[in-house]
Amino acid sequence: MVMKSARQAQGSNTSDNAGKPPITHAVVRKGAGVAGKVLDHAFALAFRGLVYAQIWEDPEIDMEALAIRPDSRVVAIASGGCNVLSYLVADPAAITAVDLNTAHIALNKLKLASAQHLPDYKHFRRFFAEADRPSNIAAYHAYVAPFLDEPTRSYWEGRDLTLRRRIGGFRKGIYKRGLLGGFIGMAHLLARLYRVDLHAILDAPTREAQRTIFEAQMAPVFDRKFVRWLTEQPAALFGLGIPPAQFDALAGDQPMAQVLRRRLEKLACDFAVEDNYFAWQAFSRGYSRDADAPLPPYLQEANWDKVRARADRVTVRHANLTEHLAAQPDASLDRYVLLDAQDWMSDAQLNALWREITRTARPGARVLFRTAAEPSLLPGRVADDLLARWTYHGEASADYTRRDRSSIYGGVHLYELGA
Template identity: 80%
Template sequence: MQISTPQFAAETQKKVESAVVRKGAGMGTRLLDQAFTFAFRGLVYAQIWEDPAVDMEALQIGPDSRVVAIASGGCNVLSYLVADPDRITAIDLNTAHVALNKLKLASARHLPDYALFRRFFAEADSKANIEAYKTFVARHLDETTRRYWEGRDLTGRRRINAFGKNIYKRGLLGNFIGIAHLLAKIYRIDLSRILAANSVEEQRAVFEAEMAPVFDRKFVRWLTEQPASLFGLGIPPAQFDALAGDQPMAEVLRRRLAKLACDFEVSDNYFAWQAFSRGYGRTPDCPLPPYLQAENWQTVRSRIDRVEVLHANMTEWLSSQADASLDRYVLLDAQDWMTDAQLDDLWRQITRTARSGARVLFRTAAEPSLLPGRVDDALLSRWTYHAEASLDYTRRDRSSIYGGVHLYELK
């Protein structure tokens, strides 16, 4: 039976519009913002692009930690379970992300062994995954989530079938990476050479010889100056401006790609595998997110009931929570979208709900923290910014696409 779910996309678009569209801006700016919200209606990230190893080190998650995080693709939320938190609340405006997180939770609970779980989410391109979904997972999903996965996308494909044809090629990010691979093919660049390199030095030599020059091409420089060209990275127009600053976007992207390609061994960087092969590696020793690693399977499975997934606005949800009831906050890069008033509202609720020693981690497209001068000084003065640690976390974030990783701690 075909199940149509247009209300899911409409609900997501309404929530994202309230967060992204700059109400006081000119008509052209608002139209561009609305174009982003339309693109954001469906799946954006099949895999989250923030490094969970950095997150867990910065947050110092422990047995009494009560974590609230923007869910995105769910990789990090499940990976945090390795650090043994008390509970995690995963929140997202995007219905597709909520459905993906709930699918991952149900799969961790009900797939019979690690091999099936790994095949489903690490390989994600076997028809056997669809049978596993029908046999072990579907009946355990809530009605909304099941209707999403058994419904059809705009091309008429049943969404769950993406796990039989590589889910990592789907969504805005998957399509963006696909276009990058097409451009590489046109310019006769073999991206797989990075993954075959035997050292960081060899990776850098490949990058400098083959990849770096493409950013000097006139078409590439023109293309990267169009804000809509980065919608596939989940970057709205306001964040595009912050990312570019006063430099050509081609130079910014060349620098970020150089970090991804050259600063970390590809044998330990699954983000590089996603970028250069459109999926994870297939060998037993290939790098994977913590929740997909064999040694963490039983741990993740045994703690999966500590995770709650909600379709909500972060600030609104926090406003419903008790004073001093949370202590770890993961905001991803959502603040890059926000007005000063929205930032104030968010940090007022974070500060009210934060327990002593609470930590907030977020990322920004540009390098510096965006909070000074924008969040009420009376609020921000209650928090300590770990400047040196933040620089170190930025340097070691293997995803490489952000300008800054920032850590604040309640005084």
């Protein structure tokens, strides 16, 4: 399972963090004990490379909740770029994608350049939906590389810690790489050790058959003593994108194995697999190859012309979200996508962020975010005078949570600014 998209806590920087890598000062908790800080530093180190080749928030739910209009100016945490490119289908005026992870900045820029410069949809689909063809490397050099800025090109043509060229991931399966790809691979290995074929659920003809397979094969694994022990170790879940600060919020007063079981049950059983590309990523480590395979909106053939024509509306920034907003004019933005970054934040960071959101928001602006636990984390933490300016759409948020096909978050939350 995957618990986060590629993002870092986007809290305000301070002089205490001078000289530290951005991810480190975003993650390491000042009030944590020695053991907690060691875990925080380990998590920050793990998150300096590629984490997510695919974002794990449902872009169709995002676009429904955001109600993007032709005059909407959107700011979003970039992550793997799937949702940022998918928002182009809704025809916004502009999107700014920000992230602290340089690998995700490079991935977003690669996707945008590919949408603009690959010859046709067939090349684009092969590059990102199949992502394991030798011809992708030739297409990269012929059509995409000449249009990348130097840092992005250096990243993809450089080597990772295993000395593999990073662009080679599109020849051998990019969705098997990165921290998340490695975690899913380990989950598949663990499943095989318990004689569970995770791919089997993708062949189920009905949702009833999906549930039968889940109950018979997958659910019992979470009762195994080793699995119960393993899931209680915060470091074991780094690959899900769960920082130590978020671990307790996710588990609450329940064993983590049971929390993860319920999230996996929703992914495996609540949506037909032929309509849910998140299930394909979890259970096959890639997208289906069928002509009518479920794909993110930006990879669907029906949306190709829109994505290609509007890709130049996206600006990608290597930046802290709060600091980026601080540089924007008053009342200049309409839609904010925070992913689950707030789960990482202290109260001071939350208030700094929401002060900048409120200052830069135009009337009717919308903010969408996700949380590991079910409730919104803002009440009681963000100043009352700030939060009073925003309307929380509780009933709609509960409905978005229920219908989010990624199935991995406790809550999807929508706030709207009053006049």
